[in-house]
Amino acid sequence: xxxxxxxxxxxxxxxxxxxxxxxxxxxxxxxxxxxxxxxxxxxxxxxxxxxxxxxxxxxxxxxxxxxxxxxxxxxxxxxxxxxxxxxxxxxxxxxxxxxxxxxxxxxxxxxxxxxxxxxxxxxxxxxxxxxxxxxxxxxxxxxxxxxxxxxxxxxxxxxxxxxxxxxxxxxxxxxxxxxxxxxxxxxxxxxxxxxxxxxxxxxxxxxxxxxxxxxxxxxxxxxxxxxxxxxxxxxxxxxxxxxxxxxxxxxxxxxxxxxxxxxxxxxxxxxxxxxxxxxxxxxxxxxxxxxxxxxxxxxxxxxxxxxxxxxxxxxxxxxxxxxxxxxxxxxxxxxxxxxxxxxxxxxxxxxxxxxxxxxxxxxxxxxxxxxxxxxxxxxxxxxxxxxx
Amino acid sequence: xxxxxxxxxxxxxxxxxxxxxxxxxxxxxxxxxxxxxxxxxxxxxxxxxxxxxxxxxxxxxxxxxxxxxxxxxxxxxxxxxxxxxxxxxxxxxxxxxxxxxxxxxxxxxxxxxxxxxxxxxxxxxxxxxxxxxxxxxxxxxxxxxxxxxxxxxxxxxxxxxxxxxxxxxxxxxxxxxxxxxxxxxxxxxxxxxxxxxxxxxxxxxxxxxxxxxxxxxxxxxxxxxxxxxxxxxxxxxxxxxxxxxxxxxxxxxxxxxxxxxxxxxxxxxxxxxxxxxxxxxxxxxxxxxxxxxxxxxxxxxxxxxxxxxxxxxxxxxxxxxxxxxxxxxxxxxxxxxxxxxxxxxxxxxxxxxxxxxxxxxxxxxxxxxxxxxxxxxxxxxxxxxxxx
Numbered sequence: 001x002x003x004x005x006x007x008x009x010x011x012x013x014x015x016x017x018x019x020x021x022x023x024x025x026x027x028x029x030x031x032x033x034x035x036x037x038x039x040x041x042x043x044x045x046x047x048x049x050x051x052x053x054x055x056x057x058x059x060x061x062x063x064x065x066x067x068x069x070x071x072x073x074x075x076x077x078x079x080x081x082x083x084x085x086x087x088x089x090x091x092x093x094x095x096x097x098x099x100x101x102x103x104x105x106x107x108x109x110x111x112x113x114x115x116x117x118x119x120x121x122x123x124x125x126x127x128x129x130x131x132x133x134x135x136x137x138x139x140x141x142x143x144x145x146x147x148x149x150x151x152x153x154x155x156x157x158x159x160x161x162x163x164x165x166x167x168x169x170x171x172x173x174x175x176x177x178x179x180x181x182x183x184x185x186x187x188x189x190x191x192x193x194x195x196x197x198x199x200x201x202x203x204x205x206x207x208x209x210x211x212x213x214x215x216x217x218x219x220x221x222x223x224x225x226x227x228x229x230x231x232x233x234x235x236x237x238x239x240x241x242x243x244x245x246x247x248x249x250x251x252x253x254x255x256x257x258x259x260x261x262x263x264x265x266x267x268x269x270x271x272x273x274x275x276x277x278x279x280x281x282x283x284x285x286x287x288x289x290x291x292x293x294x295x296x297x298x299x300x301x302x303x304x305x306x307x308x309x310x311x312x313x314x315x316x317x318x319x320x321x322x323x324x325x326x327x328x329x330x331x332x333x334x335x336x337x338x339x340x341x342x343x344x345x346x347x348x349x350x351x352x353x354x355x356x357x358x359x360x361x362x363x364x365x366x367x368x369x370x371x372x373x374x375x376x377x378x379x380x381x382x383x384x385x386x387x388x
Numbered sequence: 389x390x391x392x393x394x395x396x397x398x399x400x401x402x403x404x405x406x407x408x409x410x411x412x413x414x415x416x417x418x419x420x421x422x423x424x425x426x427x428x429x430x431x432x433x434x435x436x437x438x439x440x441x442x443x444x445x446x447x448x449x450x451x452x453x454x455x456x457x458x459x460x461x462x463x464x465x466x467x468x469x470x471x472x473x474x475x476x477x478x479x480x481x482x483x484x485x486x487x488x489x490x491x492x493x494x495x496x497x498x499x500x501x502x503x504x505x506x507x508x509x510x511x512x513x514x515x516x517x518x519x520x521x522x523x524x525x526x527x528x529x530x531x532x533x534x535x536x537x538x539x540x541x542x543x544x545x546x547x548x549x550x551x552x553x554x555x556x557x558x559x560x561x562x563x564x565x566x567x568x569x570x571x572x573x574x575x576x577x578x579x580x581x582x583x584x585x586x587x588x589x590x591x592x593x594x595x596x597x598x599x600x601x602x603x604x605x606x607x608x609x610x611x612x613x614x615x616x617x618x619x620x621x622x623x624x625x626x627x628x629x630x631x632x633x634x635x636x637x638x639x640x641x642x643x644x645x646x647x648x649x650x651x652x653x654x655x656x657x658x659x660x661x662x663x664x665x666x667x668x669x670x671x672x673x674x675x676x677x678x679x680x681x682x683x684x685x686x687x688x689x690x691x692x693x694x695x696x697x698x699x700x701x702x703x704x705x706x707x708x709x710x711x712x713x714x715x716x717x718x719x720x721x722x723x724x725x726x727x728x729x730x731x732x733x734x735x736x737x738x739x740x741x742x743x744x745x746x747x748x749x750x751x752x753x754x755x756x757x758x759x760x761x762x763x764x765x766x767x768x769x770x771x772x773x774x775x776x
Contacts, residue, residue: 010452026486028452054488060448061494064398064416098414100442101603102631102653103682105493106449215489243490244658247665265490270632277635278666294491 001083002075003091004044005035006067006114009386010057011050014347028057029349032113033387034121036086046387047086047121048373051109052293052322053346054264058110066095066110073097085125088118089299096296108267108295115297116326120370130326130371134333138302146362147331148338150210150235151175152323153345154182154199162198169202172343178361179208179235181340184225185216193228200232212238215265219251226256236261236287244271250280261287264321267295269303276311283312287337291321292330305334324349325371328356328363348378389471390463391479392432393423394455394502397774398445399438402735416445417737420501421775422509424474434775435474435509436761439497440681440710441734442652446498454483454498461485473513476506477687484684496655496683503685504714508758518714518759522721526690534750535719536726538598538623539563540711541733542570542587550586557590563731566749567596567623572613573604581616588620600626603653607639614644624649624675632659638668649675652709655683657691664699671700675725679709680718693722712737713759716744716751736766 010028031050038045051058070078073094080087092115099107123133135142151172154165169180182199184192196211203209211234217225222240229237236259241248243265253260260281266272272290275281288308292301305315316337320327323342331339341363342350353375357364366372374380398416419438426433439446458466461482468475480503487495511521523530539560542553557568570587572580584599591597599622605613610628617625624647629636631653641648648669654660660678663669676696680689693703704725708715711730719727729751730738741763745752754760762768 055491056449056453058448060446060452061444064448065444100653103443103493103496103655104632105491105655106495107493108491242658244492244656244662246662265488267491267493268632270630274632274634274662274666278662 001079001086002037003034003070003078003086004037006070007033007035007386008059008062008067008113009382010059011348011382013053013349027054029053030057030059030062030110030113031382031386032062032117033383034114034117035387036121036125038125045121045124047117047119047124047370048383048387049113049116049120049326049371050293050349051113052291052327053324053342053349054321055109055294056106058106058113061107061110062113065107066114069097070094070114085122086118088115088122088297091115091118092296092299104268104271104295109293112293112295112297115299116293119298120373123370127369129365129367129369130329131333131365134298134330138334140333140335142332145332146364147328147336148361149177149323149328149341149358149363150179150181150338150361151177151343152181152340153343154180154195155345156183156186162194165195166198166202169199173202175343176359176361177341177343179203179210181210181212181238183214184211185213189224189228192225196229196232206233207235210235210238210261213240215239215241215243217241219248222248222252223255226252230256230258234258238262238287238289239264246274246278250278253280253282253286259285259287261289261319264289264291264294266290269300269307272304272307276307276313281313283314284317286317288313288318289321289340290318291327293322293326298330301330302334323351325352325356325365325373325376328352328365329371332365348376348382352376389467389474390425391422391458391466391474392425394458395421395423395774396447396450396455396501397770398447399736399770401441401737415442417441418445418447418450418498418501419770419774420450420505421771422502422505423775424509424513426513433509433512435505435507435512435758436771436775437501437504437508437714437759438681438737439501440679440715441712441730441737442709443497443682444494446494446501449495449498450501453495454502457485458482458502473510474506476503476510476685479503479506480684480687492656492659492683497681500681500683500685503687504681507686508761511758515757517753517755517757518717519721519753522686522718526722528721528723530720533720534752535716535724536749537565537711537716537729537746537751538567538569538726538749539565539731540569540728541731542568542583543733544571544574550583553583554586554590557587560731561590564747564749565729565731567591567598569598569600569626569728571602572599573601577612577616580613584617584620594621595623598623598626598649601628603627603629603631605629607636610636610640611643614640618644618646622646626650626675626677627652634662634666638666641668641670641674647673647675649677649707652677652679652682654678657688657695660692660695664695664701669701671702672705674705676701676706677709677728678706679715681710681714686718689718690722711739713740713744713753713761713764716740716753717759720753736764736770740764
């Protein structure tokens, strides 16, 4: 059994929305297909995945560095010992051959797209949903195939208004979501507080609403917002300052009692080690949002979870950034607290397929083999264009 | 005055050498030319630079993200207030538009190639060597246009032998170098100690020889080597563990009295802040090797120096990674301790032009406008192919 081809294409994200720092209308995604020499129903079994949302496609790194390395590796070195599955950690190691330590940026999401496609491929070889393959690999049994999700929205739109924000959250509620996240830091404090209050009117309770500053605040601004939102008892206060500023995070944690959330812009296990060593995060309270699709895939994400647990944190406080089918399967497989959901944004990658059940604040993947990306409208066509 | 075109090409590095972790024969470099609409002698004044050595060309990120952003920026926003120079920090900001915080990896060296080319362009507009332009911008006067350099070699070659290593260092000595650096960690401890002893026989004194583990060691191995090399009083012990493992560095610093050196794989000011906050480095002893060509260019490098100085460190303990003309000009301009030199490796980028004076452990740039890359044999042709 071997990999015969690795195909990649860059797909733009639909939408014209912004958070505190960036406009997403120029963001792109790498969609990757890893084709095997296993033929079923006359077609090569092919794993498909993408790197995660909010950054960029990585066609250059994939074409110039990683795909040639994986295809140059001796095929048997990329298989598990029994030869029945591809070994995602070995494929990742091949993709990263000759790369230096440090510098966990764009290459981490390029590698992730390949690594995640291996899980999709293995699941299709097993003819089972990816969460089963992932759970088995890590010695886990899935007792609840639902994941708790929250609807991430509340971006800054060009036609921003409080009514628009309320209507948006109300629409998510009608879809079956019960918890929500909105952006802050892209408007003056008073305006943001009015936005939060409008959102609370729909959410009904602070424990159903999180706010996300996307790394924009310095200590002074962080504490100014903290003082205003503390009485609202919000679900969490996300990525308040620079994601790598552990000392800033520690100072905020000393003064804000509510849960903090961070980690979506940490792309390696070593960065997560630094976070738990230096950032003052509090077990049983704070939230971790590392995202396999931005950080070398599930192989590295599982190591990040091990670091959390070694430092007294519980994986039920892990809610990966990136609201899409791949993270849904990862959250179900690894027993995480839940995951983000993008019901309205970042098409064609955000959100779930039509057959995924959403309700009561949970989403449940279907039994489609792999991540089920081929079931998702808008994405199926992109996959077909790429892989066949 | 405006930028009319930005051209880039990927150039492979010559050589078949390895450090403890990677083989450099597949490494590449992005060579970038930023062409202005200023015509002199019938030709457009054009800035040229490259990202630094030891990682990869960044054609994908340059073509898909950064070059279009810079060319789309309103031309006057990329100029200094008097309109006479390009503003490197504004060009960098344009190149990074819509990029999220964190993830300082490949994009940092893509951006660096453009940012550094702006300094070359400004220096050519001023008809002066780049170190003058850089020094003036940062309010400095160059009193000594020489930089203290050490010859970085002692890699693991396929035909490794102690005699080969000694001959290599002896050749550097005959070129005018007095201090040397060699790789460790790619062979068993006893073999590496024999290599260090052979090198010391040429260097004559531990204070003229550094050793570089390229981030390979865990604490146990780091301390095993430390115990063996401590009596040799080496110049420094470089990048002992993972470059982001600040806690490991702190533990090593507690037990090894000699100078430690690190930083070449930290690509942002925030990472350097974390280093000085958490890694136990000792002012007046330890060495910082951040490299502008890997970390967004001189704009960011100057901020890194400010962080060092704010934490009690002296810029004379900064020796940038990357032994080439660009870092030579930066070291002279900013009054650093010195810089690395690659006299024999990483062609056509490593080392200096024929007209640069080397002797007594110092290298002096010529008076050629800009970084003088056009004076360097092997590189001049690549630049001509790219830019004209």
